[in-house]
Amino acid sequence: xxxxxxxxxxxxxxxxxxxxxxxxxxxxxxxxxxxxxxxxxxxxxxxxxxxxxxxxxxxxxxxxxxxxxxxxxxxxxxxxxxxxxxxxxxxxxxxxxxxxxxxxxxxxxxxxxxxxxxxxxxxxxxxxxxxxxxxxxxxxxxxxxxxxxxxxxxxxxxxxxxxxxxxxxxxxxxxxxxxxxxxxxxxxxxxxxxxxxxxxxxxxxxxxxxxxxxxxxxxxxxxxxxxxxxxxxxxxxxxxxxxxxxxxxxxxxxxxxxxxxxxxxxx
Amino acid sequence: xxxxxxxxxxxxxxxxxxxxxxxxxxxxxxxxxxxxxxxxxxxxxxxxxxxxxxxxxxxxxxxxxxxxxxxxxxxxxxxxxxxxxxxxxxxxxxxxxxxxxxxxxxxxxxxxxxxxxxxxxxxxxxxxxxxxxxxxxxxxxxxxxxxxxxxxxxxxxxxxxxxxxxxxxxxxxxxxxxxxxxxxxxxxxxxxxxxxxxxxxxxxxxxxxxxxxxxxxxxxxxxxxxxxxxxxxxxxxxxxxxxxxxxxxxxxxxxxxxxxxxxxxxxxxxxxxxxxxxxxxxxxxxxxxxxxxxxxxxxxxxxxxxxxxxxxxxxxxxxxxxxxxxxxxxxxxxxxxxxxxxxxxxxxxxxxxxxxxxxxxxxxxxxxxxxxxxxxxxxxxxxxxxxxxxxxxxxxxxxxxxxxxxxxx
Numbered sequence: 001x002x003x004x005x006x007x008x009x010x011x012x013x014x015x016x017x018x019x020x021x022x023x024x025x026x027x028x029x030x031x032x033x034x035x036x037x038x039x040x041x042x043x044x045x046x047x048x049x050x051x052x053x054x055x056x057x058x059x060x061x062x063x064x065x066x067x068x069x070x071x072x073x074x075x076x077x078x079x080x081x082x083x084x085x086x087x088x089x090x091x092x093x094x095x096x097x098x099x100x101x102x103x104x105x106x107x108x109x110x111x112x113x114x115x116x117x118x119x120x121x122x123x124x125x126x127x128x129x130x131x132x133x134x135x136x137x138x139x140x141x142x143x144x145x146x147x148x149x150x151x152x153x154x155x156x157x158x159x160x161x162x163x164x165x166x167x168x169x170x171x172x173x174x175x176x177x178x179x180x181x182x183x184x185x186x187x188x189x190x191x192x193x194x195x196x197x198x199x200x201x202x203x204x205x206x207x208x209x210x211x212x213x214x215x216x217x218x219x220x221x222x223x224x225x226x227x228x229x230x231x232x233x234x235x236x237x238x239x240x241x242x243x244x245x246x247x248x249x250x251x252x253x254x255x256x257x258x259x260x261x262x263x264x265x266x267x
Numbered sequence: 268x269x270x271x272x273x274x275x276x277x278x279x280x281x282x283x284x285x286x287x288x289x290x291x292x293x294x295x296x297x298x299x300x301x302x303x304x305x306x307x308x309x310x311x312x313x314x315x316x317x318x319x320x321x322x323x324x325x326x327x328x329x330x331x332x333x334x335x336x337x338x339x340x341x342x343x344x345x346x347x348x349x350x351x352x353x354x355x356x357x358x359x360x361x362x363x364x365x366x367x368x369x370x371x372x373x374x375x376x377x378x379x380x381x382x383x384x385x386x387x388x389x390x391x392x393x394x395x396x397x398x399x400x401x402x403x404x405x406x407x408x409x410x411x412x413x414x415x416x417x418x419x420x421x422x423x424x425x426x427x428x429x430x431x432x433x434x435x436x437x438x439x440x441x442x443x444x445x446x447x448x449x450x451x452x453x454x455x456x457x458x459x460x461x462x463x464x465x466x467x468x469x470x471x472x473x474x475x476x477x478x479x480x481x482x483x484x485x486x487x488x489x490x491x492x493x494x495x496x497x498x499x500x501x502x503x504x505x506x507x508x509x510x511x512x513x514x515x516x517x518x519x520x521x522x523x524x525x526x527x528x529x530x531x532x533x534x535x536x537x538x539x540x541x542x543x544x545x546x547x548x549x550x551x552x553x554x555x556x557x558x559x560x561x562x563x564x565x566x567x568x569x570x571x572x573x574x575x576x577x578x579x580x581x582x583x584x585x586x587x588x589x590x591x592x593x594x595x596x597x598x599x600x601x602x603x604x605x606x607x608x609x610x611x612x613x614x615x616x617x618x619x620x621x622x623x624x625x626x627x628x629x630x631x632x633x634x635x636x637x638x639x640x641x642x643x644x645x646x647x648x649x650x651x652x653x654x655x656x657x658x659x660x661x662x663x664x665x666x667x668x669x670x671x672x673x674x675x676x
Contacts, residue, residue, distance in 0.1 A: 058576050058669040079580070086578025093673075097573040101278035111577050113271050158577065 002070045003031035004165060004198055005055055010064035012050055012221075024050040025061070026221040032200060034165065037192045039212030040202040046218040048202035049170055055200065056089050056168045057081050069165070086114055090159030092169035092201075096151040098143040098158075104150075105130065105139040108157045115162065129157045132194075133187060149180035153187065160191065167191075169201035173208055185211045276590035283563070290559040291599035294649050297548040298603025299610060301645035304544055306611055306635035308537045314631060315530050316501065316523070321399045322465065324523040325495035326504050327511060329353065329366075332519040334492070342372055343448050346490030353515065357496055360510050362503040367394035368491035370482045374445035376425075376475060378433045385429060386473045387443070389482030389491075398497050404629075408437045408461030411478055421481040423457035428472035430462045437461070443477070447487040455485045466629045549652050556595070556656035560588065564664045571664050572672025581665035588661030589654055596653025600646045607645075611635040 012025040024047045032038055032055075040048045053059035054066065057073060066073045068088060075081070085091075098107045105126055112122045130136050133153040143151055152172060159167045169188065173181035185208055192199045201212075209215055214228035280287050320326055334345035347353065350368040357366040370389035375382045392412030411422050423443070425435060435441060437459055444454045457477060465471055483489060498507050504522050512520045524530055564571070571584055579587075619633040 053670050056576065058673070082578060082580040085576065091573075091576045093573065097569065097673075099275075099570060099574075101282060102275065106275075109271075110574075114578050114580075114583060162578070 003067075004034045004036075004069060005030075005032040005200075006067040006070075007031075007055070008065045008067075010054060010061045010066065012047075012054060012059065013062045024221050025054065027064070028221075028223055030216065030223065032166075032198060034198055035192070035196050036198050036200075036214060037189060037212055038198075038200045038214045038216060039209050040200065040216045040218060041204060041209045042218035042224070043204060045220075047221040048204075048218055050221075051218065052168050052170050052200065052202055055166070056091060057084055058091075086111060087162055088165050090162065090164040090167040090197075092152070092155050092159050092167060092172045094171040094174045096143070096148075096155045096175075098151055098154055100143050103140050103142055104135055104146065104154045104157075107143070107154055108161050111158060111162045125161055126157075129161045132160070132191065133157045147180075148176050149183060152176060152180075152184050156184070156187065156191070160195065160197065163195075164197065166198045166200065169199065171202055171204075173203065173205065178207065181205070181208060272587060272590055273594070276587060276594045279563075279567075279587075280591050280594050283566075286559055286562065287595060290555055291595055291602065293555040294552050294596060294599035294653060295603035295606060297552050297652075298600050298645045298649050299607040300544065300548055301648065302604065302607030302641060303610060303614075303635055304541060305641035305645065306638055307633070308541055309636040309638045309641065310634045311537065312530075312534060313636065314634075315527075315533055319527040319530055320497075320501060320523050323399075324526050325398060326498040326501060326523055327496040327508055328521045328523075328526060329357065329494040329496065329511065329515065330492075330519045330521065332517075335519055335521075341448055341450055342446060342486055343370070343488050343490045343492065346370075346488070346492055347494060347518070348490055350491045350494055353494055353518070356514055357494065357511055360507060360514065362498050362500075362507040362510070364497045364499050365394055365397065366494050366496045367391050367398075368479060368494055370479060370486070370490075371492045372445055372482060372486060374443055376429065376433065377442045377444065378435055378439065379442070381433055382444075383429060383432050384473065385443075385475050386470075387445075387482065388474065388476045389479045390476055391479050394497075398495070404464045404466075406462045406464055408459070410461060411476060413460070421455055421457045422460045422478060424461035424463055424476050425459060426471040426474040427462055427464045428468065429475060430459070432472070435459050435462075443485060445485055447485075448490070449487060451487075453485055453487065455481065457481065466623075545648070549648075552649065552652045553656045556592065556653055557660055559595075560592065560657045561660040563591075564588065564660050568664075568667070568672050571667055572669050572674075575667070575669045576673065585661050585665040588664060589657050592654045592657030592661070593650065596650040599653070600649040603649065604642055604646060607642075608637065611637060 007028055007030040010025055010028045010030075011023065014022045014024055016022060028051065040051055042048050050059065054061055057066075057068075060075050068084065073081075073084075098104075099110065102110065108130060109122055109126045112125060117125070127136065127139075130139055133156050135150060135153050135157065138146060138150060141150075143154070146154065152175075155172075156167075159169075167188075172188070173184055176184060188199050188201070189211060191197060201208075203209055212228070214226065216226050217224040329347070331345045331347050337345065339345055347368075354366045354368065357363055368391065370387075372387045372389065374385060374387065376385045377383075390411065392410060396410055396412075405424075406427055408424070411424055423441060425433075429435075433441065439459045440456050441459060442454050442456055444452065447453045465474065477485075479491070483491075496507070496511065498504060504524075508520045508522050524534075574584060574587075575581070614633060614635050617633075620630045621633050623630050
């Protein structure tokens with residue numbers, strides 16, 4: 001089976017000022033399969049956000065290639081990048097990044113306004129996805145009238161409303177208390193299981209990392225280790241993981257994921 | 268779907284309401300300026316036009332074409348023969364109220380001791396009074412043809428400056444001396460029955476009027492210089508000119524504004540001033556509105572990054588901001604129209620008098636016309652300006668790098 005996302009020899013160098021160059025990502029090779037629930041972990045400055053930005057096609061690698069669904073991304077076609085961001089990728093941000101003047105319903109509806117869907121189809125989808133994140137009753141509320149956890153649920157609904165294949169979440173629980181953070185992670189895990197959407201999220205919280213089935217540990221822009229196997233939530237088959245740099249230290253993370261998953265099922 | 272984006276634009280412009288209101292007020296002020304200046308300009312054109320029509324030119328004048336093309340060697344060399352039959356034809360046109368002949372001539376006016384050069388106008392008093400009675404101010408005496416005495420005499424009315432120069436009083440007899448159509452000298456005694464003012468000092472120093480019959484006898488001719496046509500409405504001028512040109516193919520029809528060079532100069536001057544004012548307003552609104560939009564974009568940089576990260580194209584971002592410019596422009600301009608209308612109404616009912624314009628001795632009431640085309644034009648101008656002023660900052664927003672925008676604090 002082809003990986004959904006495939007990064008080959010990806011590097012990203014930022015130039016600060018005239019001559020200072022900072023290599024945020026160093027020669028990373030990574031494959032993520034459909035239906036995976038992956039955490040990118042590492043200390044601040046390790047390149048988590050940069051890696052997510054590159055996977056989300058909102059930043060351009062200095063070298064290397066990224067393939068989505070087997071197709072290598074060309075950064076020359078802006079329209080194609082917009083289409084991919086709109087239809088294939090969903091984004092969840094640390095600070096939620098909701099539009100303050102729009103209600104929860106309107107925030108979730110916004111990506112659909114960029115498509116050709118009819119008004120009735122849009123309404124159906126928004127209501128469905130708001131129900132999935134448990135916010136149907138607060139659909140008319142503005143972000144300022146919602147708690148942090150509720151705002152993040154709106155952001156998750158917005159990320160999912162276009163039925164993307166991949167949802168990228170940059171520190172989605174960093175601005176939340178531990179209880180709300182657990183709830184949000186469990187919601188993401190449930191959606192991953194129910195909707196078969198691939199989730200990749202960055203975090204440096206060890207408690208949150210435990211919930212992931214595969215953990216990619218970054219340090220100084222390189223993959224330090226990958227824990228767990230590339231496994232779809234539906235098949236539970238272990239797919240082949242392309243690892244070039246670090247060794248695979250599997251079992252611990254996988255066990256914790258199984259434990260979590262059985263808890264989710266019971267719920 | 269466009270409605271949804273319009274709704275979003277409306278919500279966005281109310282985010283910082285105070286800033287939006289200030290920008291809107293600048294735009295509304297611009298519209299008010301355009302409406303008042305444009306309305307006053309149109310009133311001035313109308314006033315000048317009606318003065319020119321009623322006081323001097325009528326709506327149309329019919330000439331022998333050669334009169335306009337060549338200089339005359341003798342008085343009325345290129346005049347119009349059989350003016351009565353031509354007037355009959357002209358008056359058959361539906362838009363014509365009436366027509367009348369005139370002679371223009373020059374000569375010397377003497378009181379026996381002193382002579383002054385004059386510009387004479389020979390008229391038929393009855394129709395002339397229908398045209399211009401309310402426009403010509405009689406300082407003393409009567410108009411021509413109002414003398415009730417049984418003995419019919421050759422009458423003259425003088426402009427105030429000419430009467431003053433000759434120290435002429437009502438009832439005095441003066442002598443008109445001219446060169447006839449055959450080149451001989453001729454003279455006639457005329458009785459001063461009235462003194463009038465035109466409002467134009469240069470004309471007041473030289474102008475006199477006599478009856479047409481007096482001038483024809485004095486000049487020894489049946490010809491007239493021109494036929495003056497008065498229409499039922501000024502707006503019919505162009506259509507009537509075409510119609511009469513068709514009826515009288517051998518004659519030249521001139522419209523009043525073609526004859527009045529002063530009017531043409533004023534229109535040109537006012538249009539230049541109005542255009543300059545339009546440019547100033549455009550620049551002021553452009554700067555104010557651009558500044559507002561730039562501040563708005565700066566404050567919403569992260570949001571722009573978010574929208575692009577979730578699939579908005581640069582064009583969509585640009586479109587959203589242009590819609591915001593459109594919303595501010597549309598609402599502010601509509602308010603400007605309303606306020607401009609109210610101010611025009613107040614000015615028109617305040618009875619404010621303007622000082623006499625250059626070259627005139629009369630003041631006139633300050634008035635602002637309600638001109639639909641100026642209202643529509645000002646509205647469109649301001650909305651377009653608002654959108655243009657959004658274009659530069661919005662283009663900048665649309666070209667932002669997503670990661671840079673998301674990282675903006």
